[in-house]
Amino acid sequence: xxxxxxxxxxxxxxxxxxxxxxxxxxxxxxxxxxxxxxxxxxxxxxxxxxxxxxxxxxxxxxxxxxxxxxxxxxxxxxxxxxxxxxxxxxxxxxxxxxxxxxxxxxxxxxxxxxxxxxxxxxxxx
Numbered sequence: 317x318x319x320x321x322x323x324x325x326x327x328x329x330x331x332x333x334x335x336x337x338x339x340x341x342x343x344x345x346x347x348x349x350x351x352x353x354x355x356x357x358x359x360x361x362x363x364x365x366x367x368x369x370x371x372x373x374x375x376x377x378x379x380x381x382x383x384x385x386x387x388x389x390x391x392x393x394x395x396x397x398x399x400x401x402x403x404x405x406x407x408x409x410x411x412x413x414x415x416x417x418x419x420x421x422x423x424x425x426x427x428x429x430x431x432x433x434x435x436x437x438x439x440x441x
Contacts, residue, residue, distance in 0.1 A: 327380070356380065360389035361401050370413055372404040 335348045359377040363370055365384050374397065381387035390400055403409065 355387075355389065358387070358389045359397055360387040361397060361404060362387045363404070370404065370410060372401055374401060 335350060338346065339348050339350050341347060357378050357380070359379065360375045360381075361372045362375045362379075362381065362385050363372045365386060375381065375387050379387070388400065388404075390397065
């Protein structure tokens, strides 16, 4: 069996500048669609979107998220990354998710854009 080569994405400042330049072009079949750049590199917690159970892990600062491994970061000083990790990995939440969602889940956090307002007290983005 032949060994597969790893796919490496160059996130250096020069490469990101090139992506931004291509994104501003009027038309191109290779035009990138840059999304959520304001949250690139933030630390937080992540989980596999499709899983038999929820197991949340730490995303270190500088990490990149994807649609299949979304990231939650706290916007509140009182809610640390470690507290969020503990809360989401708690047996109580695991029981609630298994009860409400069944054995397979396709979990997705709501998209919260911009600043949080007074009506949104969850403190995550």
